[in-house]
Amino acid sequence: MQGHFPEELEIDSALWTRRAVQDLIEQQCGVEMPIRTVGLYLWRWGYSPQKPLKRAYEQDPEAVEEWLEHTYPSIEHRAKTEGAEIALGDESGLRSDAQAGRGYAPIGETPEIHLSQKQRVRVNFIASVSNQGNIRFMLYTSKFTQAVFLTFLERLIAKRERKLFWIVDQHPVHRGGQVQQWLAAHKQEIELFLLPSYSPELNPTEYLNGDVKQGVHSKPPSRNLAQMKQRIISHLSKLQKLPARIVKYFEHPFIAYASNKMQAQLVPG
Structure with missing residues (x-):
């Protein structure tokens, strides 16, 4: 077996x-x-029934191994040498007609949630997390475009004292021409690195996304755009004040490769 x-x-x-x-x-x-x-x-024999991990069929195991054994250690070494910070990012979205979690009810009587099918709203956000528990985020309601991405990149480098090595997935927007031109013009402030294709389990921001969705959808359904935005901002702002909770994302076996505490040693005491 x-x-x-x-x-x-x-x-x-x-x-x-x-x-x-x-x-x-x-x-x-x-x-x-x-x-x-x-x-x-x-x-x-020591076996128990367990929920399987989902892994993309298209994922290249050799590319993942290369990332874990060579690419990320190289990024980490450069960050230490150049005094840069490492963080990872991702995009996600929440809909007002989605609901997470379970609720108790008498056996045979499924609980109900009343959701509007006429006034559905969606709010997207892009976020960055580091293994020191730092979070940066931005909300948007439009389609994810290079212009949206560049707006967030501008915010990421604003008032920074150290260069940022930022790691994201291989979304076409991340590889777009406008983005590459902007990165070339700001190479002293930020460098972008791409995770292996179809490998979301390597990105701790996925756990942040799940945290936000659980926190927002555990409340009564959002009835309008303003309420949805307020709830997302409130939860993300709360997480910004809980760095230890973010650091725990990096304790997952798939994320442990990025949990090095080296960055803390680079920050002046």
């Missing part, structure tokens, strides 16, 4: 379920084992 997907062994299952293991035992040993017995053996 370990190191193989069921389909590699001609088992018609996406994951190693009890039924899949039962089929494997019959296939390899010619033994028809009861499903309950299979479950008992799995438990004894």
